[in-house]
Amino acid sequence: MRRATAAAEAPLISKRHRILRAAIDVFAQSGYFNAKVSEIAKAAGVADGTIYLYFDGKEDLLTTIFREHTRSYLQSLERDMAPVRRAEDRIRIAIRHHLETLGRDRSLAIVAQVELRHSLKFMSLLSHQEVGDYLGILRNVVEQGQSDGTFRRNLHPQLVAKAIFGVLDEMVTSWVLSEKEYALGDQAEQVADLILNGLL
């Protein structure tokens, strides 16, 4: 069925990866519940059953997308923050990293902002693991800033971490829903300014 050309022999992208990418696009397009597994298969260029050789089912696709992207997100975040010492600068970097990373892949952003939150059970799952790790990183920076006296000490670090996450999350959601085209990363300065200096 498949011609034995050299090109076909060694598909550049792994089947597993193609399926995940197709899932992101189809979930973003149709929403998780309305997405059909067979649509994902078609988009990935594989048979329906092939998906089940790599994943446990539709839900596992969503979970895997989330886990793998969060892992790589957190890794690159820590890589970006590593060379920087001052808490204030680290906050700026985290903000920029969040907006630029999600601003780069609209389908992924849709999945992250919308589809991953389709049920309380799913949100709890995410919240307790990966989102928790992310908040932990932010909280550490806040605590560092409070220790070295550059951040005010009367704010609860965990609350600040959530607040920062909330602001960023809303920026991304708003961007995803917006009909206008704009670069999400361009908001990093203003967001950082607001968080660091406040309205007053």
Add this chain to the structure above:
Amino acid sequence: MRRATAAAEAPLISKRHRILRAAIDVFAQSGYFNAKVSEIAKAAGVADGTIYLYFDGKEDLLTTIFREHTRSYLQSLERDMAPVRRAEDRIRIAIRHHLETLGRDRSLAIVAQVELRHSLKFMSLLSHQEVGDYLGILRNVVEQGQSDGTFRRNLHPQLVAKAIFGVLDEMVTSWVLSEKEYALGDQAEQVADLILNGLL
């Protein structure tokens, strides 16, 4: 299950209202997609078909819940803010109002934070209407503060409005997902402090 008193026979609460309340609870419990219309009917004490006399269908239930609560939310918010003049105080009131209102009804909060966001299409709908109105109110306060010179002028009012909404939204989501019991409204002070004064 139903008390067979004459009073129960002629319920004080309208059938329409009972159905909406039942829908909130069932959506919160099972999630929108997994919720069955017949479950809502049972919880409301009506026949399945009766729901269709009052609503267009399952989705209309969710839409109606959202619209009616948002309308009453915005009304009470404006009532609360009306007597207050200073922009800073109005921000504090908006923050407290958000957290206290949602902190009062966990099922409603679950529906608001989770179920209303189950699809891009649904989120767009909300965003363009009611959330837009809410952001407009916040933006007006910010603009007022910038006009009278109490707020810094280098922040874009719309971005500030989104940021405030984002922080509040995350506080509510976090509270909904938390296993600990705590009063959401108690966070109003800290949140306002952060927004107004910043981290530094």
Add this chain to the structure above:
Amino acid sequence: MRRATAAAEAPLISKRHRILRAAIDVFAQSGYFNAKVSEIAKAAGVADGTIYLYFDGKEDLLTTIFREHTRSYLQSLERDMAPVRRAEDRIRIAIRHHLETLGRDRSLAIVAQVELRHSLKFMSLLSHQEVGDYLGILRNVVEQGQSDGTFRRNLHPQLVAKAIFGVLDEMVTSWVLSEKEYALGDQAEQVADLILNGLL
């Protein structure tokens, strides 16, 4: 959709019964595993989903067919045997009853001889309940005959009961599989003669 004629108003046969009858015919025709629920629905003149208002699923159809027919079988057997006193005559009646009852409904016989035995689990289920009851009735007659001295005492009553059942079962199976048309009940005499008098 359905015209409101008087005839249509009161179908003579209940929907539940029509579904069961259709299931017997379709199971007999296609075999349990190959039978499609939608085929049964079509044969019964109902929608696919209607079957699930009356039964738990495909397997429940088979179980119900078995249970209801066995119950009525055992009732009519006891009714037939009641007026008769002599053990030998009761054996003759049981034999005739078995062959005539199953010889009357070929589809039902197919289901009884073939489809009900499609798995060890299913056979165990049947065996422990209804077949056990049937064997109990036969064993009682054998014990009665042994008590009053008309039957030989060196045969284990339970073994004899099984043997009688086995002979009858094979007669029915053979009839079901036969391409020739013949009245199953006509074999009752010979079978009884063999069981009672033996080969010698």
Add this chain to the structure above:
Amino acid sequence: MRRATAAAEAPLISKRHRILRAAIDVFAQSGYFNAKVSEIAKAAGVADGTIYLYFDGKEDLLTTIFREHTRSYLQSLERDMAPVRRAEDRIRIAIRHHLETLGRDRSLAIVAQVELRHSLKFMSLLSHQEVGDYLGILRNVVEQGQSDGTFRRNLHPQLVAKAIFGVLDEMVTSWVLSEKEYALGDQAEQVADLILNGLL
């Protein structure tokens, strides 16, 4: 799992035989319809595809099991009966042979009593060939006994053959389904006594 010795590399038992044995065990364990070809392959220690080098498919496995065991069964039966002349003794031998052979291999008995009968089409197939041959052997003995005057002549030989088969079949089925452990062959005496001498 597989011992990597040279001996294991060249197994003493043919691949074909190992597959058949694995099929018997898996069919007995899971039932024909629920048995997965890949399970059989794993149990036989071969790749899924290898099965198709030796057999036409899943159904062919069942057919082959049946045919080969029936052939060897009939051969050993005739071997056992050959030295014996009297019809009565030959009947006793056939009975003992049936019960002892099947009583020796529970998995095989399960396949024979349950799985081989999962559909009308399959039963017809068996009935017309191998079971027919078996009944023919029994019928010959009966006819012999009737010719030499030791068996009563008013019983139809084919019916007697079926009856004997039915009794034996039920004894095996009952043994397969029984939770008690007992030697099936021990029932040979009583069964023969019943068949030959009857109840009276």
Add this chain to the structure above:
DNA sequence: GATGAATGAGGATTCATTCAT
């Protein structure tokens, strides 16, 4: 001969909605 990754047809079941009463 042997492998096992890939295929893709096939079906039981659910549940939102309707409508005769």
Add this chain to the structure above:
DNA sequence: AATGAATGAATCCTCATTCAT
């Protein structure tokens, strides 16, 4: 207005079989 029995469209997943290596 209210009922609830009936409808039937819609889809995830399994697994026997194939075939390139």
